[in-house]
Amino acid sequence: MILGYKREAYSGLGIKIPARATLPKKHTHILLAGKSGSGKSLTGLWYIWQILRKHEGLLWIADFKGGEExxxxxxxxxxxxxQDAVDMIHRYYEFFCAVRQNRIRLPQYHALFIEEWMGLLTWMEVKEPKEKKRLMAETGEILALGRGLNCGLILTIQRADAAMFSNGSREQFQCIINLGRCTSEAFKMLGFAAAAALEENPTAAYKPGEGLALIDGQGDVEEIIVPKINNSGEMLRQIRYYLDREPDLDSLAREAAIGSGPGL
Known part of the structure; x- marks a missing residue:
């Protein structure tokens, strides 16, 4: 999957040199961070479209805020x-547990895409703090153990503070992308000494869709740019087409519980 194109070559010369994630076993978990207006949601949809269109895996989307995108x-x-998005996270966790307990070798990448993780947890902190702890524990377990099972998480978040993840599980993401201006915490997430990086902040002038990416096994952090999507409506139509033809999580969980099934 293409996470973006190398910014200098793309913006300066119009040459597309892709920064890639190798799904599933090398780069199983992806974290996409960025403030409102950074292009994060549309970029997330572009990632979903690529995975489904290229048959790189199966996806389920939990969008608590119900964004217009x-x-x-x-x-x-x-x-x-x-609330259905919260239920979907729990159902994906049940599927993950069944796969793990029955030692199933999934032939395909199976991933849960969670939109605006920080917003969900912030709401839960006020309304249902016990449910927040449960969600953090479940996603933490998937991040820690999902890589060898072909079970992945793709999360979008406005600010990827370590407090949003249980027991250091933020470190389990193999691809980290921060679009737009980096905060001190974002620089630390990308492996920089935050204070030094902020002195000459290269991200201060980034436009929507421009950011930094840290990809396991591909060297240092690099600047990327996400291409402009001229027809997001058509992209969404295609995403819907593929989603509607995938098995649902309940069916897969039942198949995993007995150790086999046509969807696995």
Missing amino acids: YEALEGSRNYASG
Whole structure:
């Protein structure tokens, strides 16, 4: 999957040199961070579109805030918003547990995409603090153990503070992308000494879709740019087409619980 194109060559020369994630076993978990207006949601949809269109894996989308960017996916059994998004996270965790307990070797990448993780946890902190702890524990376990099982998490978040993840599980992401201006915490997440990086902040002038990426096994942090998507409506239509043809999580969890099944 292409995470973006190398910024200098793309913006200066119009040459597309891709920065790639190798799914699933090398880069299983992906963290996409960025403030509102950084292009994060549209970039996340571009990632989803690539994975589904290229048959790199199966995806389920938990979008707690029910953003307008995802409105065309409402009604698909493999997309959930509001409280249904919380239920989907729990159902994906049950599927993950069944795969692990029965030592199933999934032939395909199976990933849960969670939109605006920080917003979900912030809401839970006020309304249902016990549920917040449960969500953090479940996602922490998937991050720690999902890589060898072909079970992945792709999260978008406005600010990727370590407090948003349980027991240091933020370190389990193999691809970290921060779009837009980096904060001190974002620089630390990318492996920089935050104070030194902030003195000459190269991200201060970034436009939407421009950012930094740290990809396991591919050297240092690099500047990337996400291409402009001229027809997001058509991209969403194609995403919906693929989502509607995937098995649902409940069916997969039942198959995993007995150790086999056509969806596995």
